[in-house]
Amino acid sequence: MGFIDLKTAEDQKKEAKLVIAKDAFEKQVNNVYKRNIGRMNVPGFRKGKAPKGIVEKVYGKQVFYDEAIDDLLPAIYDEAVKESGFEIVSRPEIEVESIDENGVTLKCAFYVKPEVSVSVYKGLKGERPVIEVTDEEVQEEIDKALKRNSRIITVTDSPVADGDEVIIDYTGSIDGVEFEGGKAEKQSLKIGSGSFIPGFEDQIIGKNVGEEFDINVTFPEDYSASELKGKPAVFAIKLHEIKRTELPVFDEEFVKDVSEFDTVDDYKNDIKAKITKRKQREAERALDEELVKQLVANMTADIPQCMFESEIDSYIREYENNLASQGINMELFFQYTGMTAEKLREQFSERAEQQVKRRLALEFVAKAENITVTDEDYEEEYKRMSEQYGVPVDQVKESIKKEYLEKDILNAKAFKLVKDAADISGEPYDLSEDGDQDDTAFVSDGEEE
Numbered sequence: 001m002g003f004i005d006l007k008t009a010e011d012q013k014k015e016a017k018l019v020i021a022k023d024a025f026e027k028q029v030n031n032v033y034k035r036n037i038g039r040m041n042v043p044g045f046r047k048g049k050a051p052k053g054i055v056e057k058v059y060g061k062q063v064f065y066d067e068a069i070d071d072l073l074p075a076i077y078d079e080a081v082k083e084s085g086f087e088i089v090s091r092p093e094i095e096v097e098s099i100d101e102n103g104v105t106l107k108c109a110f111y112v113k114p115e116v117s118v119s120v121y122k123g124l125k126g127e128r129p130v131i132e133v134t135d136e137e138v139q140e141e142i143d144k145a146l147k148r149n150s151r152i153i154t155v156t157d158s159p160v161a162d163g164d165e166v167i168i169d170y171t172g173s174i175d176g177v178e179f180e181g182g183k184a185e186k187q188s189l190k191i192g193s194g195s196f197i198p199g200f201e202d203q204i205i206g207k208n209v210g211e212e213f214d215i216n217v218t219f220p221e222d223y224s225a226s227e228l229k230g231k232p233a234v235f236a237i238k239l240h241e242i243k244r245t246e247l248p249v250f251d252e253e254f255v256k257d258v259s260e261f262d263t264v265d266d267y268k269n270d271i272k273a274k275i276t277k278r279k280q281r282e283a284e285r286a287l288d289e290e291l292v293k294q295l296v297a298n299m300t301a302d303i304p305q306c307m308f309e310s311e312i313d314s315y316i317r318e319y320e321n322n323l324a325s326q327g328i329n330m331e332l333f334f335q336y337t338g339m340t341a342e343k344l345r346e347q348f349s350e351r352a353e354q355q356v357k358r359r360l361a362l363e364f365v366a367k368a369e370n371i372t373v374t375d376e377d378y379e380e381e382y383k384r385m386s387e388q389y390g391v392p393v394d395q396v397k398e399s400i401k402k403e404y405l406e407k408d409i410l411n412a413k414a415f416k417l418v419k420d421a422a423d424i425s426g427e428p429y430d431l432s433e434d435g436d437q438d439d440t441a442f443v444s445d446g447e448e449e
Helices: 022-039 052-059 065-084 135-148 252-258 264-297 305-325 330-337 341-368 375-389 393-399 402-420
Strands: 004-010 013-021 093-100 103-111 125-127 151-155 165-174 177-190 212-218 232-246 423-425
Touching: 013 022, 013 065, 022 052, 022 065, 022 103, 065 093, 065 103, 125 264, 135 264, 177 232, 252 264, 264 341, 264 402, 305 330, 305 341, 341 402, 375 393, 375 402
Parallel strands: 125 423
Antiparallel strands: 004 013, 013 103, 093 103, 151 232, 165 177, 165 232, 212 232
16 A cells, blocks of 8 residues: 555645555564564563563553564665655655554655756757966976976075075074074074065075074064064074075986986977866866756746755765765764764855756756667766776776766766757866867766866
């Protein structure tokens, strides 16, 4: 028997009743008695030997009811859902209405997936801008490569310059009296880092190894130590060592050492090509997001809040798993960051809402266009996941069953249809590594995997 007295309470909320037949309930009550009697003490009987009727007189007739209902409910509920054809998007709220000669009657409330319509999903507007790479952008990448291949040298024949690391002793005093925390030996300091109070680092520039000198500074008004706020101070300094980052010369020898190229021009051209492709991928993702935004704007649906909350729950679980992989639990994370469960949920709220909406819109498109998932689609997805995670295809198949992939594949195919039917200005980008046009796969959460 499925749901009875089914009615719509509000929006997508359904209310109904479930009935557990009397004979099935009594049989399960007897099973629960047998399962629990070994742990029950009844006066006048050895432990585990009291008859069911006596136990019910001592503990109450309903002593085994809740557990019996919990045992029977999942199968009965699942069967009712299957018969109803509903796609339920919330946990059911269930309470006992009555237990009598007819069996058990349960009141049940749940939310179902809303009816969705998308007024327009073909002919959406988009743009692929012409991607340009400046000489400055290329130089930035070259500078990064030079820095990665730099070395630290000890300087003895020139004074301190901005960006140097120095080793110093210092002693601070106010009105000739040393103050607590104002003294250190062999302290490392990066000039220009701003790690010391304003004016301190600048006055070391131009000094040489072995020099002893004074620095005059004034503590900021918002300094953490109240007794030092706004006070002028003198620091006696001794400069022990200067360390400097030495960059290699950017020439053909450097190019040969760090790349597969032999000339500076070839190296620069390769950098430019990589920057171009990166910016094209970013532009393509932005295009995808714009198309999805338009798609969702054309959607009509009364979405129950529980769908958004469920999506947030999944993000929280993923976040918690990521922390656990680093040896951090949520309680410790909250303690050290000042974050709370409520604030974390708020952070995921907008992302979850957009994700639910885009998924519903794409499911509508897939259904409207009779899109199906073929065996080839499954194989391609398994292969993609295998390459992404570096796991053999057979192992991926064992871990992830086809039914868990179906909706994601349908949504990806639906988005491809939307994108193919869109009015997109600008030339398509060549996003593949081998020169073939890469049909950028839509990722449900709006990020490229």
